[in-house]
Amino acid sequence: MNKFLAVVKREYVQRVRSKFFVVMTVLGPVLLLVFTVVPGMLLSKKFGDTRIAVIDQTDGTKLYEAVREALTKRDHNFQGVSASSVAESANSNTKERLEKAGKSMTGSFFVAQAKLDHRSLAEVQAELNQRIGRNELDGYLVIPADILQNSDSKTSYFGRNVNDVFTKEQIEQRLNRAISRQRLIDNGVAERKLDDLSKPVDLIAYPINEKGEQGTKDSGAGFAMVFALAFLIYITVLLYGQVVLGAVVEEKETRIAEILFSSVRSFTLMLGKLIGVSLVALTQMTIWGLAFGALSVWGITVLQQRMGIEELSLPHLPPFFLVYFFLFFALGYFVYATIYLLVGSMVTTTQEGGQVALPIVFMLVAALYMSFPVIRSPNSAFAFWVSMIPFFSPITMLVRIVSQQPPLWQIALSLVIGVVTVVGLLWLAARIYRVGMLMYGKKATIPEVLRWVKQA
Amino acid sequence: MSNQTSTVLVDKVTKSFGEFTAVSNLSLEVRAGRIFGLLGPNGAGKTTTIRMIVNITAPDSGAIKIFGRQITPELQDRIGYLPEERGLYKKMKIGDQLRFFAELKNVKGKDAERRVDEWLAKLKLTEWKNKKSMELSKGMQQKIQFITAVLHDPDLLILDEPFSGLDPVNVELLKDIVLELKAAGKTIIFSTHQMEVAERICDDICLLNRSRKILSGSIREVKKSFDRNTVALRFEGDDGVLSDPALVTKVERHADETEVLLAEGASAQTLLRRLVESGAAVSKFEMIEPSLNDIFIAKVTEVA
Numbered sequence: 001m002n003k004f005l006a007v008v009k010r011e012y013v014q015r016v017r018s019k020f021f022v023v024m025t026v027l028g029p030v031l032l033l034v035f036t037v038v039p040g041m042l043l044s045k046k047f048g049d050t051r052i053a054v055i056d057q058t059d060g061t062k063l064y065e066a067v068r069e070a071l072t073k074r075d076h077n078f079q080g081v082s083a084s085s086v087a088e089s090a091n092s093n094t095k096e097r098l099e100k101a102g103k104s105m106t107g108s109f110f111v112a113q114a115k116l117d118h119r120s121l122a123e124v125q126a127e128l129n130q131r132i133g134r135n136e137l138d139g140y141l142v143i144p145a146d147i148l149q150n151s152d153s154k155t156s157y158f159g160r161n162v163n164d165v166f167t168k169e170q171i172e173q174r175l176n177r178a179i180s181r182q183r184l185i186d187n188g189v190a191e192r193k194l195d196d197l198s199k200p201v202d203l204i205a206y207p208i209n210e211k212g213e214q215g216t217k218d219s220g221a222g223f224a225m226v227f228a229l230a231f232l233i234y235i236t237v238l239l240y241g242q243v244v245l246g247a248v249v250e251e252k253e254t255r256i257a258e259i260l261f262s263s264v265r266s267f268t269l270m271l272g273k274l275i276g277v278s279l280v281a282l283t284q285m286t287i288w289g290l291a292f293g294a295l296s297v298w299g300i301t302v303l304q305q306r307m308g309i310e311e312l313s314l315p316h317l318p319p320f321f322l323v324y325f326f327l328f329f330a331l332g333y334f335v336y337a338t339i340y341l342l343v344g345s346m347v348t349t350t351q352e353g354g355q356v357a358l359p360i361v362f363m364l365v366a367a368l369y370m371s372f373p374v375i376r377s378p379n380s381a382f383a384f385w386v387s388m389i390p391f392f393s394p395i396t397m398l399v400r401i402v403s404q405q406p407p408l409w410q411i412a413l414s415l416v417i418g419v420v421t422v423v424g425l426l427w428l429a430a431r432i433y434r435v436g437m438l439m440y441g442k443k444a445t446i447p448e449v450l451r452w453v454k455q456a
Numbered sequence: 457m458s459n460q461t462s463t464v465l466v467d468k469v470t471k472s473f474g475e476f477t478a479v480s481n482l483s484l485e486v487r488a489g490r491i492f493g494l495l496g497p498n499g500a501g502k503t504t505t506i507r508m509i510v511n512i513t514a515p516d517s518g519a520i521k522i523f524g525r526q527i528t529p530e531l532q533d534r535i536g537y538l539p540e541e542r543g544l545y546k547k548m549k550i551g552d553q554l555r556f557f558a559e560l561k562n563v564k565g566k567d568a569e570r571r572v573d574e575w576l577a578k579l580k581l582t583e584w585k586n587k588k589s590m591e592l593s594k595g596m597q598q599k600i601q602f603i604t605a606v607l608h609d610p611d612l613l614i615l616d617e618p619f620s621g622l623d624p625v626n627v628e629l630l631k632d633i634v635l636e637l638k639a640a641g642k643t644i645i646f647s648t649h650q651m652e653v654a655e656r657i658c659d660d661i662c663l664l665n666r667s668r669k670i671l672s673g674s675i676r677e678v679k680k681s682f683d684r685n686t687v688a689l690r691f692e693g694d695d696g697v698l699s700d701p702a703l704v705t706k707v708e709r710h711a712d713e714t715e716v717l718l719a720e721g722a723s724a725q726t727l728l729r730r731l732v733e734s735g736a737a738v739s740k741f742e743m744i745e746p747s748l749n750d751i752f753i754a755k756v757t758e759v760a
Binding site: 002003006007009010013014018250254255256257258259260261262263264265434435437 | 552561601605
């Protein structure tokens with residue numbers, strides 16, 4: 001026990017005292033901000049207005065005003081969309097991402113009408129093409145005469161940069177609204193009723209448990225928490241997995257391993273390293289957490305004062321869920337950290353370890369993907385097995401807990417399997433480390449490693 | 457126990473790594489309070505033997521007893537080990553580092569602090585206590601590594617090539633400390649392939665070659681059994697006596713002296729008498745003991 005504590009203390013104190021730790025603790029949140037918010041801001045950034053001409057061929061050019069208004073008006077639905085929702089959209093798939101980014105742009109258009117004035121369409125188009133060429137215009141829309149009557153009729157857009165999918169997406173959406181609105185009016189819908197009639201339906205979900213009791217309105221916070229957990233595990237593993245690996249390799253690179261082994265059992269050493277580095281991680285994340293918390297409290301107070309809001313309601317979560325959250329976070333972290341530990345026990349240098357460790361992160365991503373079928377059928381056999389495999393269970397089991405709580409024994413079993421896996425991996429790593437040390441400087445092959453496990 | 461005075465007892469121990477046999481049916485005894493030399497060429501099995509003694513790896517067959525008992529983690533605390541593969545934490549301060557190694561041997565707090573200071577003073581490294589080890593020269597680092605092995609006042613000290621790469625002044629310094637520890641009743645196992653060093657400080661030796669023991673005993677016994685009957689001579693006059701094949705089988709003439717190998721059954725006394733009778737003026741007549749180096753080379757090449 002004393003020796004274990006000595007190892008933990010050394011790993012902890014040496015790391016926390018290092019300049020690297022201090023710098024990372026300060027820079028960490030800044031970097032996080034840079035990597036999440038900045039891409040979002042870049043995605044929605046457009047420089048200058050888009051100048052668009054509209055050739056309206058409908059009877060009496062009755063569509064032009066509506067189109068102009070749709071394009072230039074700052075739609076209240078899209079107003080005040082912050083960079084954070086753009087950042088959020090960056091995590092969804094590409095198509096969705098483009099659409100969301102397109103929506104969130106408070107894109108500014110400068111719209112002018114290009115009247116035919118008894119000229120042919122081709123003539124007008126030729127002139128507009130010239131203007132685009134001279135950079136007096138960015139593009140123009142050609143609205144056919146039968147657009148309001150014929151639902152198959154197509155509108156065309158000619159522009160300098162048709163690869164700007166965001167702008168195209170936005171024009172399409174706004175045009176759509178203007179045209180369908182006009183179609184409804186033409187078909188006798190009163191204009192003043194139109195907004196009320198086309199209001200989207202709100203679907204509110206209420207959970208019902210296995211006893212048939214109805215719960216309160218679901219805020220969706222549960223899923224937010226699952227993805228927060230996945231993200232948290234991902235970040236933690238990404239940040240500290242390499243540190244664990246480095247800690248294990250350190251004595252090999254400095255050739256201290258043999259001195260240690262004449263004093264301390266390799267399992268004690270491995271466990272001490274794992275716990276020591278984990279405490280470093282805990283310290284750093286607590287500092288970040290406190291800073292973030294303080295900032296949030298400050299931010300909320302400021303918001304309340306400025307906007308006169310009495311109380312900001314936070315998503316409500318039952319306390320038992322928080323317990324599970326921390327249990328599965330700890331499990332997820334330790335399962336992946338011990339895999340890094342295992343890799344560290346096999347390799348001789350940190351660089352070599354970094355390469356071998358690369359696929360580990362993919363497993364975590366796989367776990368996230370597996371959570372989608374689990375959300376849809378949380379009591380299926382697939383969901384059960386996936387939530388028992390320790391490499392996936394931290395995420396998949398939590399998904400099951402929020403979607404439709406599984407029996408307690410399943411949750412317990414999943415946790416026990418996870419803990420046993422962690423201890424097993426530690427034991428394996430200790431063994432491989434010790435035997436590997438006896439064959440200094442030699443790169444291990446997988447069959448060799450297997451033989452080492454049997455040996456010693 | 458049959459022998460209370462043996463600190464380490466290795467009994468018919470064999471250890472293989474896959475196809476390769478590192479130690480084969482080895483038996484040896486290290487007596488308390490003596491310096492035991494574990495000698496042999498590279499790859500003879502010295503390090504593997506030591507690793508089994510300090511419980512880093514277990515023998516495939518045979519038994520090892522330390523202080524008359526089966527090795528346990530607790531007994532490990534009474535052993536100090538300086539491996540041939542050794543290093544220090546590069547970015548850790550010397551003082552912190554030594555305290556850590558002391559804690560791994562269950563020496564804690566003020567006690568550890570005091571011992572660290574004592575040893576640093578003894579090896580003239582006190583002013584380096586708050587420096588990181590990467591700032592130290594190689595020789596200094598080696599002395600720090602030596603301290604890690606003796607810091608917890610072990611009853612059994614195992615040193616694997618402790619002097620390699622040290623300058624003569626520091627070799628003397630460490631050698632004196634080793635002899636001091638011996639005088640304090642500690643048992644020391646000393647592994648090396650530098651025979652001159654072993655010859656100067658070891659009481660007993662065991663010579664390993666290709667995983668097997670080929671020679672063991674006290675230095676005195678070993679040399680006696682290896683007596684090659686060599687005589688170093690310096691004389692003026694007739695050397696006809698030396699060409700008598702019944703007396704001398706080999707003559708080696710150096711600048712100012714001559715080495716002769718006596719024939720089987722011939723004694724040095726006869727040679728001296730014959731020389732004097734022939735009228736030679738003998739200024740030097742000395743029986744030469746074989747050096748450990750000679751024995752080493754002879755034995756190792758003989759087996760090969």
